[in-house]
Amino acid sequence: NAGVTQTPKFRILKIGQSMTLQCTQDMNHNYMYWYRQDPGMGLKLIYYSVGAGITDKGEVPNGYNVSRSTTEDFPLRLELAAPSQTSVYFCASSNQGQIYEQYFGPGTRLTVT
């Protein structure tokens, strides 16, 4: 099993550009999450999904959108990139919710200039 994979690993965006961060898991997990990690700060939840077709906002959803058309994929969309979105983004999945062990992807380092 590959676990949770994320692409790209690194990306530099100009202000106002759009991009999609890809996340795929092959463990048949229902729950998937997107987090951002800013320097010196704890991980913050952006969006999460409890199954295909169901998504919900986390702590810091503004400026982002998600979709969950399949169990495996949970892409994160940035429509109008802003410098405040410079961060490291982690996708994670779990079998039954955050009370259980989460499996993290390797992260995407995004810089918006």
Place this chain on the structure above:
Amino acid sequence: KNEVEQSPQNLTAQEGEFITINCSYSVGISALHWLQQHPGGGIVSLFMLSSGKKKHGRLIATINIQEKHSSLHITASHPRDSAVYICAVISQGAQKLVFGQGTRLTINP
């Protein structure tokens, strides 16, 4: 004040030393996670606990629900233990993880 506070923020020790990282939280919780973030950035789940103590190899995690406190111990520390250790809690009824800011551990040979 953050809901989850870790101490120390940075810790440097010599190989072989016994390490303790602390996590205090201010809300009632249903579970607590300890995570390890490698220097390359990858995050691995170490423990999930809601009471008592768990052990995995040289790592031991304890939790005291009444005192709202958890500790992560590393015995016979090794340079490969150098990483950021993250505590995260799930508030009762909230079903979402709240993360501490992490403790950066450096073990020198």
